[in-house]
Amino acid sequence: MKLNYYILSEKNMYSTAVQSMLYELKIRSKTFNTYSELKVELTNSKGNIVVLGPNSIQNPYDICQEVTRLFPQTAVILLLQREDIDYKKAMFSGAVDVLDIESDEQEVIDSIKKAEKVVSLKLEGDLSAKNDNTAKIITVCSTKGGVGKTTISVNTAVALNKHHLKVVVIDLDLQFGDVALLFDQQPSRTIYDWVKGSYEHGDKSIEDFVLKHKSGIDIFAAPPLPEFAELITGEHISYLLEELKKKYDIIIVDTPPAFVETSLIALEHSDVILLIASLDLPALKNGKLAIDTLNLLGLKDNIRVILNRDAETEGMTKDLTEDVLGMNVHATIPSDYKTVISSINKGEPFVEISSRSAVAKAVLNIGNQLIHHFSENENDPPTTRKKKKKGMFFFAKRK
Structure with a gap:
């Protein structure tokens, strides 16, 4: 090289x-x-x-x-x-x-x-x-919109990148994905372009369709129009994940608030599933349904429940969340509307620009826990001098 x-x-x-x-x-x-x-x-x-x-x-x-x-x-x-x-x-x-x-x-x-x-x-x-194919896939999911799933995906990617890991984020919210937006990017090529231009009519290579961000994070962006989503299938996603595993250390998959074919393929390939919950009854009800569905698919052991916007109110607590979901909460992220919305509007992850805030520290801690988890579960723990010339100072002045 x-x-x-x-x-x-x-x-x-x-x-x-x-x-x-x-x-x-x-x-x-x-x-x-x-x-x-x-x-x-x-x-x-x-x-x-x-x-x-x-x-x-x-x-x-x-x-x-x-x-x-x-x-x-x-x-x-x-x-x-x-x-x-x-x-x-x-x-x-x-x-x-x-x-x-x-x-x-x-x-x-x-x-x-x-x-x-x-x-x-x-x-x-x-x-x-890279040839050992040891990349880890983290899929972030929720069966309810508006719980902060994409924000957590993006900031977790940056948190893991701080560990000198090569990270790519795939936006599988194929109709309304905002991953590129949260990085302040306007992609000229997306996963749709890869499917139509490379997978179906080319050599299936992915390099030209990856969006590279200044932070070091790579992005596979969602299609620009919702109607393009139906042209992307589980077969495409399965191939994409296997190819990306050869090139990256961590693959983060952001999914839509529904279990569709493409997101189910990602879930089945995942080493860890971050299920995002929040302190409201609709989110908890849907979270319980998601856990039951993933259990039927044999994926329950991969789930880590993340309680976002943790600000306990009367009758709504972390303990209640665990009772309803039937699972322990793996980590909590405090509510900090001002920091998060400012980050989103600027297109700069808060883990980068507000690293000392409580919300950033919580996500950085999630990144540390994931690194520890992968490390624990890894099968195989991860001149003779020539004749002297003039000194450099003399060399600097010569013409």
Whole structure:
């Protein structure tokens, strides 16, 4: 796989020096003056090598630690002033190497080669994991509309993505799906386009029909018109899920407030079913019917009841919910209309923009519990120096 090379330093002479050196090695690279710009680039790429030079606005060790945490397929080389080098900090920040800014050119080249090996091994490991077909499918369902099912699907996806997992969300509310809307996206291609353009008249490939969001979440969007829903069958969904399992760690399926063929196929393929309940009698009645139906299908053991908008009122409590449903409530999400509606209107998941709110912490906790559940139930727990050249500082000034 092609690797990407990025250089970050506030001082252009250092960025230019490293870029010129890479160019002599026939390696093209991009330079950045601010970490925020680099972060955007890393979000949309895989297999990255970052040379991080002196930076006075933000501690380079902090930048390195964040890059290696958020982008595990990235290797960072620290290129710092001698007095700023701290090998212990470099180790804890996850750097592949740390060099004096006046190091010999060959030393920098050797470090880059070391970083290339590290990234290549990471990519090979990810490919091997994908070939093991260990992706987990989480289907979010409810037999009553308006209980927050899509909001939970979207924010759970972001919560799981924070664990460095590759996540895709499939919008199976084929008539009135809003997953793309909650990500502030207007898809040009949807699941309908995949069925008509690739599955029925092509090679069945899915790559060109996946909507990629800046957060790192991929989306298989619902059709633009309700009448297109009837053209999508359980056969299509079964094939789609099996193909996506080869490419992702987590597949989240958002379903309509009804048990139709396509959603039943998703439920049957699921490792976990999140059944969304709320503190009102119609929702509880329908929730009980959903559990009984899933029990008949042999899927009851996969159900996790999530009580959304948990704000107990007279006569309506968590205990009553458990009595009516005949199941324990796995997790609760507090009522926070202001945070949630603001998130929806902005098209930005509240787990991302309001991560300290109680509602975001509840969803993040659900993500943590899912990771723990999958981990517990996994079958198989988841240079010789050449002749020295001039120092880098001299190299930076040469023409």
